[in-house]
Amino acid sequence: MSYLYYPGCSLTGTAREYDLATRAVMDAMGVPLTELEEWTCCGASAAEACSELLALALPAINLAIAEKMDGKQDVLVPCSACYLNLKKANETLRQDGKTRERVNSVLAEKELTLKGSVGVRHLLDVLATDLGAETVRRKVKVDLSHLTIAPYYGCQCLRPYAVFDDPEEPRSMEPLIRATGARVHPWQMGAKCCGASHMNTKMEVALELVHAILQAARGADAIVTVCPMCQMNLEAYQDKINRRYGDVSSVTILYLPQLIGMAFGISDEDLGLGLNLAIDDRFLSKHKTAVPA
Amino acid sequence: MTLSPPSRRESGAHPAPEALEPIQEKIRACIQCGTCTASCPNEFAMDLTPRHLWRMVLMGETEAIFASQTFTLCSACYSCTLRCPRGLPLTEAMHDLKQMAYRGRMARYKPSTAFYGHFMDTIRRHGRIRETEFISRYFMTMAPSKPLLPLGYSGLGWRLLRKGKMAIEYPFAAPGKRSLEKVFQKAESMEASE
Numbered sequence: 001m002s003y004l005y006y007p008g009c010s011l012t013g014t015a016r017e018y019d020l021a022t023r024a025v026m027d028a029m030g031v032p033l034t035e036l037e038e039w040t041c042c043g044a045s046a047a048e049a050c051s052e053l054l055a056l057a058l059p060a061i062n063l064a065i066a067e068k069m070d071g072k073q074d075v076l077v078p079c080s081a082c083y084l085n086l087k088k089a090n091e092t093l094r095q096d097g098k099t100r101e102r103v104n105s106v107l108a109e110k111e112l113t114l115k116g117s118v119g120v121r122h123l124l125d126v127l128a129t130d131l132g133a134e135t136v137r138r139k140v141k142v143d144l145s146h147l148t149i150a151p152y153y154g155c156q157c158l159r160p161y162a163v164f165d166d167p168e169e170p171r172s173m174e175p176l177i178r179a180t181g182a183r184v185h186p187w188q189m190g191a192k193c194c195g196a197s198h199m200n201t202k203m204e205v206a207l208e209l210v211h212a213i214l215q216a217a218r219g220a221d222a223i224v225t226v227c228p229m230c231q232m233n234l235e236a237y238q239d240k241i242n243r244r245y246g247d248v249s250s251v252t253i254l255y256l257p258q259l260i261g262m263a264f265g266i267s268d269e270d271l272g273l274g275l276n277l278a279i280d281d282r283f284l285s286k287h288k289t290a291v292p293a
Numbered sequence: 294m295t296l297s298p299p300s301r302r303e304s305g306a307h308p309a310p311e312a313l314e315p316i317q318e319k320i321r322a323c324i325q326c327g328t329c330t331a332s333c334p335n336e337f338a339m340d341l342t343p344r345h346l347w348r349m350v351l352m353g354e355t356e357a358i359f360a361s362q363t364f365t366l367c368s369a370c371y372s373c374t375l376r377c378p379r380g381l382p383l384t385e386a387m388h389d390l391k392q393m394a395y396r397g398r399m400a401r402y403k404p405s406t407a408f409y410g411h412f413m414d415t416i417r418r419h420g421r422i423r424e425t426e427f428i429s430r431y432f433m434t435m436a437p438s439k440p441l442l443p444l445g446y447s448g449l450g451w452r453l454l455r456k457g458k459m460a461i462e463y464p465f466a467a468p469g470k471r472s473l474e475k476v477f478q479k480a481e482s483m484e485a486s487e
Contacts, residue, residue, distance in 0.1 A: 009422040014458045040420040040471055045369060046412035049391040049405070053480045054413070061476070102483065109475040159371035160384070167375055193334040193370035200431075201404045203445060205338045205366065236449050275456050277449075 001130060003121070004066050004075045005033035008082035008228075009041050015079070015228035017272025021257035022078050022123060024270045028139055028261070029131060033076065036065050042085040045197050056099065057106040059089035063120070064112035074119040076126055078257075080227035081196075084156040087120045091161070122157045124172060124226045124256065125164040133175035140180060141265035149177045149259065150185035150220040152213070154230040155193050167191065173224065173256060180263035185220035189213045194233040210234060211241050214248040222252035222283065224259050231255060235278035252280045307360075308397055310353035316389045322379045323347050329373035329383055339363040343373060343383070350386070359397075364390035365405045407434045413477075420471025424453075425462040433464075 003026075011019035026033055043058035063086060066075045077083040093100040094116035104113050127136070151173035158167040165172040170191050174184045192213060195206025210233050217223050225231040235253035242248055254276065261271040268274060268285050329343040330336055336343065341363045349357045358364075367387035374384045394402040395409065408431055415427040428450075432443045443450075453459040468474060 012421070013424055013460075014453060016458055038471065040473060041416040041422055043416075044412060044422070046409040046416075048369070048388045049409045050395050050413050051480060051484060052389075052392060053484050054477065055388075057476060057480055058416075058473075105483065106476055106479045109479045155368075155370040155372075160374050162375075167371075193368050193372070195335075196368040196370075197408070198335070198366070198368055200446075201408050202338070202366065205335055206368075208337070209334055236452075239448075275458060277452060277456075 002032040002034070002073055003126065004070060004073045004118070005035045006039055006042075006062055006066075006075050006077045006082060006086065007035065008039075008077065008079040009044070010079055010082075010228035014232060015255075017258065017275040018078055018228055018231070018255045020270060020272035020275075021255055021261050021266075024266050025257040025261045025264065028264050028266060029135060031131070034069070034073075036062060036075070037069060039065060042082045044081055044085070047085075053102065053106065055085070056089045056092060057103050059085040060093060060103050060107060060114045061110060061112060062086060063090055063116075063118060064107055064110075064114045066118045067115055068112070071115075071117045074121045074126075076121050076123060078123040078226070079229075080122065080154055080156040081229055083120065083122045084161070087161055087163075090116060090118070090120050122164070122226070124153075124157055127176055127256070127260075128172040129164050133179040136176055136179040136260060136263075140263045142263050143181055144259075144263050145181040145183075147182040147221045148185045148219065149182045150187055150217045150223045151177060151190050151256075152223045152225050152230060152234070153190050154225065154227045155191070155196075157226055158191065173226075176256070176260065177224070180259055182259070182263075185217065187216045187220075189216040194230045196229055196233070199233050199237065206233060207237060207241055207244060210237060211245050211248065214238065214241060214251060217251050218248070220251065221280075222254050222259070224254050224256045226256050232277075235276065238278055250278060250280075252276075252283055253278045254283070306397070307355045307358075307399070308393055310355050312393060313350055313353055313355065313358075316350055316386050317353075319386050319389075320347050320350060320381050320383070323351065323381060324379060326378060328376050328378060332372040332376045333367075334370055334372065335366045335368055339366050347383070347386075350390075358390065359394065359399060360401075362401075365394070365402055367391075403438070404435065407431055417473050417477045418468040419466070420469065420473050423462050423466070424459050426464045426466065429462075429464040 007019050039062050047055040047058050153170045177184050195209040198206035238250045258271045327344040333343050341361045346363045364387050371384050395406045411427050411431045435442050
């Protein structure tokens, strides 16, 4: 089992800890990742709001790079927005020959051609489906049974392409969380929208959505995410939301592979735990205890 | 058509009804059931409900559509697309409306179009996003109408800089080795001739 790896822009900057933790956890499970050579931006949520052709061509560049490197391995993508853009381009261009020709005329500027031969996989899909909870459980060295974790899936890892889980009531994170020893916080907000880039253009609207999510997380020790945009919206505006609504307290927000890595006994530094914007001291290593043999 | 940020040329005009035809094709089978409205997390902030917006699109009411903020409030959660009993690509149709507002340089959508435009301009020059460069340019464009906008994000910016998750960047850096200039030029010339 091995994958090509598309980190995407966020994972080189504001979501560096997601990149660190993904690499550390995959390494611990013996899964090699090969980063795409000279990858470029997938267009994020901007391309689709500006140009239909670029919204397909920008992700297609990276799919074509993957095909050139190795036409067989799947491309693993941790960011849900990147994942959807790559997935959508792949599905659209596999089915629609005319659009594939148009996109390939654009890709010719970079001496690339897309055939549609590689698969695109979200990190959660790979963890839940290819590796599975049992593989995770076998690697657990640290007891996290004192923690209750709220799984937050957001939108774009399961909508509109419901590949590996139910798009309205997803459960795929639950066995993985239980495998770490932690309990699952029961809630209905796992697949609700965080407001995405509204946080930058229509902040009041996004704050309302994040407020509802944080409120429902009451009782959980942490929320885990699988998307840099969700992570940032949930972790970075907690003070603002508390000043505005006065009824939420701060809660730790972790990336899923950070939680798994903590259970594996991987160091705080290798998981980038110092980079999170909302993290309680209890999640740092001096407060953890080893599972008795 | 050009993809440069909309600040350079703005217009208050709305497009001709014929411009809606490709979107009308996509949503022709709409039965006005309102499942989209009931599924939308942002509906509480919209002036037209999604159902109402699709009716306006089918009736070619460009004036009403482009007086409304509804499509800019779509956060692409795909709930409506997933639930639509006619299986219509509603999120994609929202993107089409966003693209029309972007191409038309419509002043009333500037917070969104300037944000997306500067994002696209940054990756055009550098191939990947440069957060500080992109956000600085966005704030500069918004400054005449919203001079205090950066204050809402200054605390976060400082935290990100301190943690080394964002770098201080010169907002007018020359294009780098991953420049996508040729890709953008080709896409623009193709879209202009279609």
